[in-house]
Amino acid sequence: MPRTFIEAFQHALATTGRSVRxxxxxxxxxxxxxxxxxxxxxxxxxxxxxYLIARAFGGTYEDFMQGNVSAKPTIAIAGKVGAGAHVPVFDAYEKGDGPQVECPPGLSYNGxxxxEVEGDSMEPVFSAGxxxxYTRDTHDGVPDDVIGHRCVVEDASGMGWVKQVKLGSEPGLFNLISLNPSADNMHDVKLNWAARVRLHWPAELARKT
Structure with missing residues (x-):
């Protein structure tokens, strides 16, 4: 059994095959x-x-220090997001200090x-839970390859949305198209960043740790 934090970290890396990065x-x-x-x-x-390092290996700090780590990589849940009038703010959890979910098969966990979807404003495409x-290729900005796709975005006021992103009436502005046909679209919105949704996992498949 590892005796120090360094030994526990080295053991966890060797056991799981995960990289420092x-x-x-x-x-x-x-x-x-x-x-x-x-x-x-x-x-x-x-x-x-x-604590965050221990959680990244799928268990508690005590598990980590005892050498009990999961070979299955986990992904941090950054917070909740909606598409209606009451939209939660991103970063509900401090720097990864929130729930983790097992990395879905076939999806690289790097980055x-x-x-988590909140509310029913994205029905029938996405449901609550x-x-x-997603992966943010750049810290800020809206890459060209997200245009026309379903994206997780943060607007200039710091609110999170899931919308289809289209170009606005002038550079730097974007139209956000609702996934629910009965919901309102948003036009000429400034965005801090946008990232394409890489995978949608129904609530019943998510295995949180």
Whole structure:
């Protein structure tokens, strides 16, 4: 059984086959800091980061320190998102400190984030409790390849939406088309970022940890 945090981290990496970078992406803990810990060159990590690292391996901190880690990678649920008038704000959980879900088969966990659908405003396409997986290729901005697709977006006021993204009337503005035909569309909206939905997982398939 590992005796120190460094030993537990090294054991978890070797047991699961996961990379230091994937843990950095899943937790928000800087890659260079984790790399030094993995090499045994630094034992410095605060309690919050240690907890996040343990959670990234699919269990509790106690499980992690005892060497009981899951070979199945998990993905952080960043928060909840809606499409109607009452839209939750992103980042409901601090830096990955929220529920984790087993990575769906065939989906790489590197850089992937999930959000949970709230409410029925996206019926019949997405239902309450469903999970949407996406990857942000850039920290900010709207890549050209998201236009015309269903996306998870954050508008200029920091609110999260799931809409089809189309170009607006001028550069920097976008039209957000509702998935529910009876819901209102949004026109000429400024976006902080947009990312295509890579996978939709119905609520009954999601295995949270």
């Amino acid at each position: 994937s843990i950095s992406l899943a937790t928000g803990v800087p890659y260079e800091r984790l790399k030094q810990v993995a090499r045994g060159r630094s034992a410095t990590t605060n309690a919050d980061d240690a 992937v984030v999930a959000v 469903d999970l949407l997986f």
